[in-house]
Amino acid sequence: MLILGIDTSTTAISVALHDGDRVVAQATTLDARAHAEHLAPGIRAALDQAGAAPRDVTGVVVGIGPGPFTGLRVGIVSGRTFAFALGLPVHGLCSLDALAHEAWLGGHRGGLLVATDARRKEVYAAEFLLDEGGLTRLAGPVVSRAAELQHDWRRLPIAGRGPLLYPADLPGPPEDGSEPSGIPLPRDVSAGALADLAVRRLADGDPADPLDGLEPLYLRRPDVSKAPPSQKSTLG
């Protein structure tokens, strides 16, 4: 088994190969503006690192967001096309789940808010409960201003870049020592965690807990009024 994981829903352009037991290669670049440039070289680098050829890959899993649309689509179209070219199965997973899973792998247990950058002064957010058995998404994903998320969410330990962007609105747990101390929470999605979560869910084979579809989680309608002017006969 060799699963190719891809996620471009956050600042990280992340690629990983997972052999069913562990992540055998990972290539991650941080660049919020150039997803398409780094992704394919990242896939090639991960394959080289694992000493594998494209033909050795047995399946693809791609993060379907939510995330800024332009970058998100790069990952999804790449995953779908790579899989199609080699006749492989391709799965989608909510990218916020991958962040929660990475926190779980790091040892975090209890409640967790994942809040990532949705641009336009908003965050993508979901609430999780992490226990020994794994993660449960209790609510979300939603897109919202950080300050408008419900109060008890904003006092949970928070993964994702939300708290770095909106520290006043996303303070995390009150400073009374209730935060599971010392466990660093991930800020950007790692394709390794994404692939690991997919491998576990596929192994469980629980039809009641299937992987997500392959449609991007946009959570917003296309903005028709703010279409940027272009050289074409576009609006504006």
Add this chain to the structure above:
Amino acid sequence: MTDEPLVLGIETSCDETGVGIVRGETLLVDTVASSVEEHARFGGVVPEVASRAHLEAMVPTIERACREAGVSLRDLDAIAVTSGPGLAGSLLVGVAAAKALAVALDRPIYGVNHLASHVAVDIVEHGPLPEPTMAMLVSGGHSSLLLVPDVTNDVRSLGSTMDDAAGEAFDKVARVLGLPFPGGPHIDRAAREGDRIAIDFPRGLTSRRDLERHRFDFSFSGLKTAVARWVEMRHRDGEAVPVADVAASFQEAVVDVLTRKAVLACKDNGVDHLLIGGGVAANSRLRALAEERCTKAGIALRVPRPGLCTDNGAMVAALGAQMVAKGREPSDLGLPTDSSMPVQLVQS
């Protein structure tokens, strides 16, 4: 000849998801999925709507192209893709898909200029391009006169529009006349019933002075304004607007200037071949007047069939196949998209 390169081309610079497959100079398939109907109610292409549609159409369009051509992806020699110019978000979907194919199949990738592709597509229609070729590119985003010594690496701009592109002028005037988007084909149709000398609309940049300073440049925004003002006056006077006459007279003003300058460019540069490409090349009056004026001037005219004038994947595959055949270096896998890629830059 089976040793000719088999190339798949992907085009997503605007609202058409195009996938074409070419072997050497032979077109095997040209598959296009368009989101134009989703944009029509907004009166223009909405970039985010176009990008979403590209994502959904990408794999099905590749699949359909392969099936209809009876080609297996494994047989491909190279992938070609439009890397610019165009809508940034749209370009990214095509370029990412092309790169994924290139990595999965371990094939070279060529990131090519959309405008050079509009020229190169005629190779699969009418055979090799004479070198140099004079090309007039008239589309929704561009109006340029190009001297093309080698479409794979030497495209020179002699002049271009200083404001609106020809297709843009068609689309805007159509809106003034209450015709649907995109307006070009509707004006073309309406004009057939109209009188093209009914109204004397201005011919931009054709005065003696302009022919010195802006010999091969175009300007259509004054024309657009003149049409709008003329229609407005009619409304104000409570008179019906003779849509067919306005369409025909406007269209005549555009194609008169285009063909006049194209022939002039051929003469000035001693080139006896003119190629017209881009969406506006589908215009029936442009084709007719160009034919008439070229014949008179002893210039051989080439215009691809209308389906190959608008955006499509075959044009990208056609240019890619030329690059492979001429031994051009492929692009780097890290190639960027360039939404304002200059016409002189054939490859990224």
